[in-house]
Amino acid sequence: LSEEALAAEQKINISGLVKKPGTFDYFTGMTPSDLIAMAEGIQAGADLSKVSIYRSTLDERGALTITSFEVALDDTYAPQNPESLRPLQANDLVVLRSKEDFRKAYAVVNNSWHPG
8 A cells, every 4th residue: 555545545443342333534633532423432341541543654665554552531532641632643443442351351461470
């Protein structure tokens, strides 16, 4: 994919625990809160404190690079820290996981370190 092709698409994706996961039209200045609203809100159990954003970019050689960061939102989808104020970009993927998924992942790690 070329940088022009990535920019021309002007789409954005959301998956996980939202009521209407999928691909939506992107607009400049879009926030995770905007995208969650477009996806008709969250499902029960969604962890708004760790919303994952995956971003595809092309490096100087034209190789596709994917970076990620997390944002924290409150129950009204308002940003909870400076990182959460970063606007989304076209072709980002936003993922909402469950609180339980994070607990299970911690429990597996915790149990492997402290069996018993």
